[in-house]
Amino acid sequence: MSVAPAAPPGVWVEARPRGVRLLLSRIATFCLVELQKLRHDRSELVTRTIQPVLWLVIFGETFNRIRAIPTGSVPYMDYLAPGIIAQSALFMAIFYGIQIIWERDAGILTKLLVTPTPRTALVAGKAFAAGLRTIAQAIVVVVVALLLGVHLTWNPLKLLGVLVIVVMGAAFFSCLSVTIAGLVLRRERLMGIGQAITMPLFFASNALYPVDLMPGWLRALSHANPLTYEVAALRGLLIGQPTTYWLDFTALGVAAVAGIGMAAALLGRLAR
Amino acid sequence: MTGQFGVAAVAIAGLSHRFGEHVAVDDLDLTVERGECFGLLGPNGAGKTTTLRVLNTQYPPQTGAVRVFGLDVRTQAMAVRRLLGYVPQQLSIEGALTGRENVAWFARLFDVPRRERAARVAEVLASVDLTDAADRMASTYSGGMVRRLELAQALVNRPALLVLDEPTVGLDPVARDAVWERVADMRRRYQMTVLLTTHYMQEADALCDRVALMHQGRLRVSGPPAELKAALGPDATLEDVFRHHTGESLLPAEKAGKGALRDVRSTRRTARRLG
Numbered sequence: 001m002s003v004a005p006a007a008p009p010g011v012w013v014e015a016r017p018r019g020v021r022l023l024l025s026r027i028a029t030f031c032l033v034e035l036q037k038l039r040h041d042r043s044e045l046v047t048r049t050i051q052p053v054l055w056l057v058i059f060g061e062t063f064n065r066i067r068a069i070p071t072g073s074v075p076y077m078d079y080l081a082p083g084i085i086a087q088s089a090l091f092m093a094i095f096y097g098i099q100i101i102w103e104r105d106a107g108i109l110t111k112l113l114v115t116p117t118p119r120t121a122l123v124a125g126k127a128f129a130a131g132l133r134t135i136a137q138a139i140v141v142v143v144v145a146l147l148l149g150v151h152l153t154w155n156p157l158k159l160l161g162v163l164v165i166v167v168m169g170a171a172f173f174s175c176l177s178v179t180i181a182g183l184v185l186r187r188e189r190l191m192g193i194g195q196a197i198t199m200p201l202f203f204a205s206n207a208l209y210p211v212d213l214m215p216g217w218l219r220a221l222s223h224a225n226p227l228t229y230e231v232a233a234l235r236g237l238l239i240g241q242p243t244t245y246w247l248d249f250t251a252l253g254v255a256a257v258a259g260i261g262m263a264a265a266l267l268g269r270l271a272r
Numbered sequence: 273m274t275g276q277f278g279v280a281a282v283a284i285a286g287l288s289h290r291f292g293e294h295v296a297v298d299d300l301d302l303t304v305e306r307g308e309c310f311g312l313l314g315p316n317g318a319g320k321t322t323t324l325r326v327l328n329t330q331y332p333p334q335t336g337a338v339r340v341f342g343l344d345v346r347t348q349a350m351a352v353r354r355l356l357g358y359v360p361q362q363l364s365i366e367g368a369l370t371g372r373e374n375v376a377w378f379a380r381l382f383d384v385p386r387r388e389r390a391a392r393v394a395e396v397l398a399s400v401d402l403t404d405a406a407d408r409m410a411s412t413y414s415g416g417m418v419r420r421l422e423l424a425q426a427l428v429n430r431p432a433l434l435v436l437d438e439p440t441v442g443l444d445p446v447a448r449d450a451v452w453e454r455v456a457d458m459r460r461r462y463q464m465t466v467l468l469t470t471h472y473m474q475e476a477d478a479l480c481d482r483v484a485l486m487h488q489g490r491l492r493v494s495g496p497p498a499e500l501k502a503a504l505g506p507d508a509t510l511e512d513v514f515r516h517h518t519g520e521s522l523l524p525a526e527k528a529g530k531g532a533l534r535d536v537r538s539t540r541r542t543a544r545r546l547g
Contacts, residue, residue, distance in 0.1 A: 040368055116381070
C-alpha cells in the first residue's frame with residue numbers, strides 16, 4: 001500500500017510560519033480579536049474599573065489617614081496603588097477560563113483546535129489577550145491614582161515595564177484559570193473555585209502590606225505566590241521601592257510559561 | 273478501498289474509536305476520491321461525527337490509519353489542518369464580532385497572506401451572500417445566516433477538503449435550500465472535495481456523488497445514491513436502502529437514547545444563543 005503524500009494543488013498552499021513566528025502570529029491574532037471585542041462593547045471595561053477605584057479611594061484613603069500599616073517613608077496610598085493594579089489584573093484573569101468554557105459550549109473551541117494552531121500557541125494567544133484587557137484596567141488605575149495625588153513615575157521605559165509585568169501576571173493567572181476550567185469542565189464550578197482562591201492569593205501577597213509583617217507561614221506562602229513578584233516589580237517601577245528585578249521578571253516568566261504548559265495540556269479535556 | 277490510497281482525498285483503513293466501553297467507530301474502511309461530494313449517512317450515534325473528528329485531527333486515531341491527501345492525521349496533523357475547512361454540527365460563531373471580523377479571524381489563523389486577506393474575506397462573504405450583512409454584529413444573524421457565515425469561515429483558507437458535520441440540522445427548509453445551493457456553488461467554483469454527514473436523505477440525494485451508510489459504528493454499504501436505490505427497485509429511496517441494510521429506520525424522530533438527547537440539547541443551545 002502506497003503512503004506517498006499527494007500534494008494538493010499549489011494555489012491552496014499558504015505561507016507556513018513555524019516556531020516563534022507562528023507563536024507571535026497567533027498571539028497577535030488573539031490580541032486583535034480581543035481588541036475588536038472591547039471596541040464593540042466597552043461596558044465591561046467601565047464596570048471592571050469600579051472595584052479598584054473603590055479600593056484606592058476608600059481603603060487607601062482610610063488606611064493612609066490611620067497609618068495602621070508601616071510602609072516607612074512611603075505614603076500608604078503610594079504603596080497601595082501598584083498592589084491595586086496587580087489585584088485588578090488578578091481579579092480579571094482568574095475568571096478568564098469562563099470564556100474558554102463558553103467557547104467550548106458555543107462550538108468555537110472545536111473550530112479553533114482544528115486550525116493550524118498548536119495548543120500552546122492557542123493558550124498563549126488567549127493568555128496575552130487576557131493581558132491586553134488588564135492593560136486597559138491598569139491604565140485606569142494609574143490615572144485615578146494620579147488624580148488622588150499618588151506620586152508615580154513618568155519615565156516611559158518604566159511605564160512600559162509596568163505594562164509588561166501586568167501582561168505577564170495576567171498571562172499566568174488566566175492560564176491558571178484555563179487549567180482549572182480543564183479540570184472542572186463546568187462554568188459554575190470554575191466560578192466557585194475562582195471565588196475561593198482569589199482572596200487567599202490576594203492576601204498571601206504583598207499587595208496590601210509588606211511581607212515582613214506576615215507570620216512565618218504566610219510569608220513562605222507569599223514567596224510562592226506569583227502575585228508577590230508582580231507587586232514587587234510594579235512597586236519598584238512605579239514608586240521606586242527597591243526590588244530584585246531579575247528575580248521578579250524570572251519568577252513571573254517561569255510562572256507564565258508553566259501556566260501556558262499546564263493549560264495547553266488540559267485544553268483537550270475541554271473539547272471532548 | 274481503492275488502489276489509490278496515496279492520492280485519495282480521504283483514506284480510512286481499519287479505524288476504530290472507543291469512548292470507555294462504547295465503541296463509536298468499529299473497523300471502518302472508507303475512501304473519498306478527489307473532487308467528489310461524499311455523504312456519511314446514519315442516525316445519531318452511528319459514529320459519523322467521531323469519524324469526522326478523527327479526520328480533522330481533533331481525536332488521534334486509536335486503531336487504524338487515516339490519511340488526508342496522503343498525509344497521516346496522527347503524525348502530520350498541522351499539515352492536514354491546512355487542507356481542511358470544517359463546519360461543526362453546532363452553530364459556532366463569535367457573536368461579539370461582526371461577520372467580517374469572524375471570517376478575518378480565521379483567515380489569520382490559517383495564515384492567509386496579509387496583502388490578500390481583505391480581498392479573500394470579501395470574496396468568501398460574497399460567495400455566501402453576506403456582503404450586505406458583513407459589518408453587522410454576528411449576534412444579530414438568523415440561523416441560516418450563521419450557517420452561511422460558518423461556510424465562509426471554512427472556505428477562507430481555500431480548503432482542498434471541506435468537512436461539514438450535519439450542515440443543515442436545525443435550519444428551516446428555506447435556509448436549508450440556501451446552504452445546499454452554496455455548497456454546490458462552492459464545489460463548482462473551487463473544485464474541492466466535500467465530505468458531509470447527514471441524516472437527511474434528501475440532502476444526500478441533492479448533494480452527494482457517493483454515500484456511505486453507517487450504523488452502530490460500522491459501515492453497512494456505500495456507493496452512488498442512484499445505484500444503491502436502483503438495487504432495491506425502481507421506487508426505492510435511501511431510507512429504504514438504509515432499512516434494508518440495517519433493519520432500522522434512518523429518521524431521527526424514531527430514534528431514542530444518547531444521540532437523540534444530544535440533538536435536543538444542541539437544538540436548545542442553538543435556540544438560546546440566537547435568542
